[in-house]
Amino acid sequence: MYEGALGHEYADGEAICRQGEPGDRMFIVQSGRVIVEVASGTGAVFVTELKGGDIFGEMALVERRPRSATVRAHGPVRVLTLDKRAFLRQVHEDPSLAYRILETMSRRIRRLDAELSEYRRIRSQDTGVT
Amino acid sequence: MATLEDGARIGVIGGGPAGSLFAYFLLTFARRLDLDVCVDIYEPRDFTKSGPAGCNMCGGIVSESLVQALAIDGITLPPSIVQRGIDSYVLHTDTQSLKIDTPLDEKRIAALHRGGGPRDITGRRWRGLDSHLLGLAEEVGAHVHRTRVGEVGWDDARPQVRLSDRAETYDLLAFATGVNSNGLQLLDALGLPARRFRTTKAYVTEINLGQEVIGQTFGNSMHMFLINIPRLDCAAIIPKGDYVTVCLLGRDIDKELIGAFFRNPAVRRCFADPAAAREGACHCSPKINIGETSRPFVDRIVLLGDCGATRLYKDGIGAAYRTAKAAARTAMFSGVAARDFQKHYWPVYRSIAHDNRFGLLMFTVVHWIKAIRPLVAAVVTMSAREQAGAPRRRRMSTVLWDMFTGSAPYREIFLRTLAPPFIVRFVWESCRMAMRRPKPAEEPIHV
Numbered sequence: 001m002y003e004g005a006l007g008h009e010y011a012d013g014e015a016i017c018r019q020g021e022p023g024d025r026m027f028i029v030q031s032g033r034v035i036v037e038v039a040s041g042t043g044a045v046f047v048t049e050l051k052g053g054d055i056f057g058e059m060a061l062v063e064r065r066p067r068s069a070t071v072r073a074h075g076p077v078r079v080l081t082l083d084k085r086a087f088l089r090q091v092h093e094d095p096s097l098a099y100r101i102l103e104t105m106s107r108r109i110r111r112l113d114a115e116l117s118e119y120r121r122i123r124s125q126d127t128g129v130t
Numbered sequence: 131m132a133t134l135e136d137g138a139r140i141g142v143i144g145g146g147p148a149g150s151l152f153a154y155f156l157l158t159f160a161r162r163l164d165l166d167v168c169v170d171i172y173e174p175r176d177f178t179k180s181g182p183a184g185c186n187m188c189g190g191i192v193s194e195s196l197v198q199a200l201a202i203d204g205i206t207l208p209p210s211i212v213q214r215g216i217d218s219y220v221l222h223t224d225t226q227s228l229k230i231d232t233p234l235d236e237k238r239i240a241a242l243h244r245g246g247g248p249r250d251i252t253g254r255r256w257r258g259l260d261s262h263l264l265g266l267a268e269e270v271g272a273h274v275h276r277t278r279v280g281e282v283g284w285d286d287a288r289p290q291v292r293l294s295d296r297a298e299t300y301d302l303l304a305f306a307t308g309v310n311s312n313g314l315q316l317l318d319a320l321g322l323p324a325r326r327f328r329t330t331k332a333y334v335t336e337i338n339l340g341q342e343v344i345g346q347t348f349g350n351s352m353h354m355f356l357i358n359i360p361r362l363d364c365a366a367i368i369p370k371g372d373y374v375t376v377c378l379l380g381r382d383i384d385k386e387l388i389g390a391f392f393r394n395p396a397v398r399r400c401f402a403d404p405a406a407a408r409e410g411a412c413h414c415s416p417k418i419n420i421g422e423t424s425r426p427f428v429d430r431i432v433l434l435g436d437c438g439a440t441r442l443y444k445d446g447i448g449a450a451y452r453t454a455k456a457a458a459r460t461a462m463f464s465g466v467a468a469r470d471f472q473k474h475y476w477p478v479y480r481s482i483a484h485d486n487r488f489g490l491l492m493f494t495v496v497h498w499i500k501a502i503r504p505l506v507a508a509v510v511t512m513s514a515r516e517q518a519g520a521p522r523r524r525r526m527s528t529v530l531w532d533m534f535t536g537s538a539p540y541r542e543i544f545l546r547t548l549a550p551p552f553i554v555r556f557v558w559e560s561c562r563m564a565m566r567r568p569k570p571a572e573e574p575i576h577v
Contacts, residue, residue, distance in 0.1 A: 004209035004256070004371075006197060008236040028201040031208075053206055081236055082198050090199055093478075094452070096459060097202045099162075 006030055007080035010073035019070045023060025025083045029053065032077030038069045048111075049074065055104050061087055062101075132429060132467040134160075134301060138167045140461070141291050141300040142272075143279055143313055145173025146186050146244075148435025148450035149306030150263035153272040154205075155458035161270075163462065169271065170298065172291065174278040177261035181249030186260055187310060187334060187416035188446065189368055189377035191216075191352070192240040194232075194537040196448040211262050212240040213371035214344075218351045219534060221513065222396040223506045224358065228514050229351060230527050237350065239535060241370045248336035248373060248412030256371055259447070282316045289320070289430055302466045304457065306434040306450075309417045314437055322428055327437065328421030333378040333388055335413035339406060344369045347402045354534045355397065356509065358500045359390050363493045364443055366534070367400060373410070379443045383415065418443070422483040427471035432457045439482045442489035444536025449482050481539075489540035492533060492547075507566075508559035525552045 007030045010016055016027060019039055033051050037044040047069060050056055056071055061084050091097045134140070140156060142149045153169045160167045177184045192200075192207060200207065215237025220229045232238055245258045268274055281292045282303065289303035307313025309329050339347075348369035355365040363380040378391060388409065391397055398404040422439035426432060434457055435450035456478035457471070464470040499505040509526060516524040529546055532538035546552065 004212035004214055004240075004242075006207060006212060006215045006237050006240060028206075030201075030206060053204060055202075080198070080201050080238070082202070086195065086198060087202075090195065090202070093481075094199070094455065096159075096455070097199065100202055100204060 005078050007078045010077050010079060012073055012075050014073045016071045016073065016077075016079055017057055017067050019068065020066045023057055023065075023067045025081050026055060026057040026061050026087065027071070028055050028080045028082065030078040030080050033074040034077055034079070035072050035074045036069050037072065044070070055101065058101050058104065060084075132301075132470070133465045134165070134167060134461055136165050136167075138165070138301045139299070140167060140169045141289070141298060141303045142169065142171045142306060143282075143291070143303070143316065144306035144308060144311070144435075144437075145171045145175075145177075145264045145267075145274060146260055146306060146308055146435065146450070147263050147447050148308075148454045149173065149304065150260070150267040150272075151451055152304050152306060152434055152454035152458050153267040154263070154270055155455045156462060157267070157270040157272060159458060159462035165462075169267075169273065170291075170300075171264070171267060171272050171274045172277060172279050173264065173274060174276055176276070177244070177258050177264060178246045180246040180251045180254070181412060182414065184245035184258065184261075185414075186244040186308065187414045188244050189334060189366065190242050190244055190259070190370065190375055191368060191445075191447075191535070192242065192259070193445045193448050193535055194238040196445065196451055197238060197240055199448075199451065205266065207240050207242070207259075207262075211257050211259060212242050213256050214241040214350055214369055215239070216241055216350055216352050216368075218349075219531065220351045220353045221356060221510065221530060222353060222400065223356045223510055224394075224396055224503075226507070226510050227396070227399075228510050228517075230513055230517060230531065232531070239352065239537075241352075241368050241375075243370065243373075248338070248410065250338060250411035251372075279313070279316060281319055283319055287429070301430065302461055303431050304434055305431070305437055306454070308436045309419050320428075320431060322425070322431070325424035327419045327423045327439070329417040330381060330420050331383050331415045332418045333376075333383045333413070333415050335376045335410045336373045337376065337406065337408075337410040338373050339401075341372050343402060344372070344374060347400065348374060352535065353400055354530075355391075355394075356496070356500055356506055357391075357394050357396050358506075359387060359394065361387055362391065363497065364534070365391060365397075367397075376410075379418070418446075420486075422479070422486075426453075426479055427468055427475060429468045430466050432461070432466075432471055432475065439479055439486075441482060441536060442486040442540070443493070444489075444534075448536065452478055452482065485539045485541050488544045492540055492544055496533075504563035504566075505560050507563035508556060511563065512555055512559050525549065525555070 029052050031052050036047040216239035217237045218231040243258045244260050279291050283290050285299040288299050290299045353367040361381045366377045368375040392407050398407045401407045419436045419440045426438035434453045440446045440449040456475050460474040464474050512526040516527045532543050
């Protein structure tokens with residue numbers, strides 16, 4: 001059955017894209033799981049885990065900025081690459097393709113809102129400021 | 131105003147990729163709008179059956195661009211469907227063979243069977259694409275009726291489907307019957323003022339070689355043939371699980387042409403056992419659409435996929451996806467009147483038909499090239515040199531890849547061939563090859 005898996009295979013721990021490098025493509029997880037992490041002064045901080053069907057690296061197609069995070073395979077994983085030119089050509093022809101990117105971004109903003117709110121609550125408890 | 135409201139009823143005649151994807155997207159868009167609509171798909175065939183009963187007679191390739199578009203839409207093609215991921219192609223001429231990899235070193239094309247497999251299949255390890263897509267439509271709420279539509283007509287300006295035991299009236303009726311069924315005869319009763327599509331015959335056969343042999347001899351490459359056989363526009367051998375699919379496209383494909391193909395040395399040297407280069411137990415000569423229906427809609431009726439327009443020779447499933455999605459988008463967000471389809475569906479439909487003009491031109495040029503040996507040698511040499519160079523300069527390789535796989539619009543490919551560096555390089559290589567003595571055929575390559 002292996003021959004039928006689409007995309008590129010990455011081994012456990014292998015970086016699919018790295019924080020700081022220029023991004024000209026986005027990715028869709030075909031099978032397996034990946035971990036998103038951001039480098040901080042004390043090491044890599046876990047951000048989230050993504051599974052089959054999830055999209056990542058899409059910010060590089062929207063804005064000309066370096067990758068904001070490193071994404072690594074968590075166990076063997078298959079990832080399909082979408083290069084910028086092909087993606088934008090398809091979105092230009094069919095704008096509804098961008099809807100799923102919007103959904104993904106919307107979900108992330110909602111999660112970030114919740115995490116920020118939780119962070120502020122904990123911080124205010126620690127400092128005694130309300 | 132002819133729009134789809136809460137409780138609207140939509141009928142789809144034909145449950146192949148065009149019908150299934152239309153239902154899938156219509157119901158997906160309806161959910162985004164918080165609308166509850168009913169979609170009935172009429173498909174008498176069982177796509178899980180092997181042989182002609184469950185097959186939609188096709189090469190069985192999902193193009194690079196379609197794999198990507200489906201993935202963005204959240205439709206993944208799992209290994210239970212995809213028998214082999216294609217990551218390269220091998221170009222065969224009368225004297226040479228050249229392997230060309232995709233720039234990203236990735237399996238980006240899906241080789242699969244449309245139905246339950248060839249008639250001589252023994253162990254069934256993969257599902258077909260058509261049953262998978264029909265299943266997706268059912269998952270989002272479409273009702274599949276395993277019955278043949280007797281006739282269609284009008285019921286107070288709404289299309290009506292008449293079955294043996296009842297009649298169903300719809301707010302919108304989509305035809306996705308392809309070009310190889312009798313479903314289109316139903317359209318006559320509706321009096322659609324359209325010039326029907328034009329067809330020609332293709333040829334598809336499935337050769338059982340076994341997974342191990344296929345892996346060793348054909349690998350994960352699609353094998354394309356630039357050989358000088360009159361009337362043959364395009365020939366491919368597509369490796370799958372236990373079978374390879376041989377697909378011939380051109381004008382008036384007949385037994386003589388099929389025999390000439392299998393006898394050709396370039397074809398025979400692909401097989402570990404050249405005696406295996408012959409027609410398999412399962413073969414067909416399906417009609418393929420080579421000229422679009424002139425007007426694919428009237429009020430509350432729309433034609434999708436092959437029975438309207440499809441891409442010339444390539445990426446028929448991609449054209450089904452594009453027309454199905456555009457029609458679903460139009461129906462859900464704009465309306466189901468002819469003027470709505472004219473404004474929102476027609477541009478997508480026309481772009482496919484318009485692009486085929488460039489495709490026809492490209493295949494005509496390929497015909498000329500095939501007949502002149504130095505030009506064929508120039509194509510191969512240019513591609514071979516590119517493989518050793520930087521990916522950004524792979525002009526001929528990407529032209530061939532996109533041309534043979536259907537991964538890019540024909541117009542875009544054509545414009546790339548007009549780039550001065552491409553023309554200069556090709557003319558230079560052609561002159562060089564014209565001055566060289568012809569070489570004997572090379573050893574077979576095992577990828």
